Amino acid sequence: MAVFLVDYENVQGKGLWGVEVLAPEDVLYIFYSAACPNISRRDANLIDRSGCEFHAVYLSHTGHNALDFMIVAQMGILAERGYKNIAVISMDQGFLVAKEYIMAALNDMNIVVAKSIESGIRKLPAEPGIGGDRRCECIQGAERIGLRTFGDGHLKKAAIKERIEGLFGETPYFDKIDELCRYVKDCAGMKSGNDRYRSALRLFGGKDGLNIYQRLKPMIDEAVAEREPSSAPQPQNPPSPVPEQPEAVPAAPEEETDKCRQLLMAELEKSHVTYSLDMLYNLTMELLLINSKNTRYKRILARFGTVEGPLIYRLLKPVLTKLP
Secondary structure (H helix, E strand, O other): OOEEEEEHHHHHHHHHOOHHHOOOOOEEEEEEOOOOOOOOHHHHHHHHHHOOEEEEEEOOOOOOOHHHHHHHHHHHHHHHOOOOEEEEEOOOOOHHHHHHHHHHHOOOOEEEEEOOHHHHHHHOOOOOOOHHHHHHHHHHHOOOOOHHHHHHHHHHHHHHHHHHHHHHOOOOOHHHHHHHHHHHHHHOOOOOHHHHHHHHHHHHOHHHHHHHHHHHHHHHHHHHHHHOOOOOOOOOOOOOOOOOOHHHOOOOOHHHHHHHHHHHHHHHHHOOOOOOHHHHHHHHHHHOOOOOHHHHHHHHHHHHHHHHHHHHHHHHHHHHHHOO
16 A cells, blocks of 8 residues: 655646556545645546545645645654555655655655656555556556557557447347457457456356357457467467367366355345345456456446445455455
8 A cells, every 4th residue: 555645736636647546555645725725526536436545634824835844744644653655746856855854764664756646656666466556557657659559559449349349239248348348358368268268257157158258259369369479389289179168168166156155145244235146246256357456446446336336346355355
């Protein structure tokens, strides 16, 4: 986790760049005054979706550098409370003095001064579970990409989506086009056909997963062929073709399935969530393929919204931690 102290009077809207990658484990403070009392609706929504702990701190007194003194005081309080990763979001280089003083006094402290939340994440060390994934995301997001490369890639994605719409245009799966596109993209990075097949079963259920896999298999094979170098040496004993029938594919161990359902039933009894056990089970199987807690949380919010999403995340979180 990390704490972000935003000197909003200094950076205003640009300082909140990257707020969308904050995680529920993070803490966000925005220090503001009468000179800058508002944030954009977009930024407010992104803060809500992140699930982070949020504090808006108003400067009620006037005076030169008064807001800066409040931020420095908060830095000291957080450091004494044991917070190890702190980012001050400001263009004011005076915070560097406070940073060096606190880091010299306390061991294992990581304090950075950055112009935006995204820049602060890039400067902070990677954190297992949340920091590592989002830090890479921020570093990659700051990289430059040629417009020709981006344009070609965009057209390719549009062509894939159009093909999938053609395959599923008159089927019950048409409302899952975006999920199907993500599935085809993810398949290109999977090691074996068996992995790709089982992923379809987990994402879409047994019967639907088989149907979807069979329809998309030619596209999946093309995506895999494009990703693999054509000059790569071929194995002397190529693997057997991936069986198309579900009974030929190794299923999840029975005890693992039972454990998942038992954990979900126990959590449902304590929750106000009204979704069916089967739906939550399929969702759990999908989330088990995602290592990042932050990405899991975003996937749930994208599917269920900012009202029901956090409830479902809190229900599934203890289940996911107890499953391999």
